[in-house]
Amino acid sequence: MELETIKTLLEKYFEGETSVAEEKQLRNYFSNPDCAPELEPYKQMFGYFESEKDSVWESTLPYETKATAKTFFSLSKIGIAASLIFFAGVLSFFIITNQEKQKNTIASTDLGTFDNPEEAFLETQKALALVSQKLNQGLEGVTYINEYQKTTTLIFKN
Structure with missing residues (x-):
């Protein structure tokens, strides 16, 4: 009987x-x-609880209350070095992007120049034909808007 009581007490515990x-x-x-x-196994657990309930934790961690000047200067040197590296990276980024922009502007000024006027005329015709083709494709979609407008005027007469 006592064993069953202990088991139920363990479950409740x-x-x-x-x-x-x-x-x-x-x-x-x-x-x-x-x-x-x-x-x-529960006997060992409760035995551990009983033996450790009166124990007191003692701190063995060394801690320093004041920062020394040596620590401060070493940390400030690290901060200065990190900021210099950061600014050098930012500066190099801007220099590289500026050089790339200059290369792109030089390359873009060379486009579209022809020595032969007939060759320039043919290239202009090709470009205008391409623009015309794309414009006509866009206008095909606009015809649906005209049909929609006609239908709405039939339905909603003033």
Whole structure:
């Protein structure tokens, strides 16, 4: 009977529903040497809780309350070096992009020049034919708008 009571108390304990008296009953049961073999792991757990409840944590971490001048100057040197590297990167980025822009403007000024007027005339005709073709494709879509306009005027007469 006592074993079943302890098992139900353990279930309540792990669900967080035990009272202080029930937890004391569990500690007393697991502190006795005549514990059931299937409950042996719980005996170790409750034994650990009992042995560690009075222990106090002692800090062994060294901590420094004041920053030394040496630490400050070494950190400031690192900050200065990092900012110089950053500005050098930004400066090189702008120089490279400016050089690329200059190359593009030089290349774009060479376009469209012909020595032979007949060759220039033929290239102009090709370009205007392409523009005309694309414009006609765009106007095909506009015809639907005209049909829509006609239909709306038939439906909504003033």
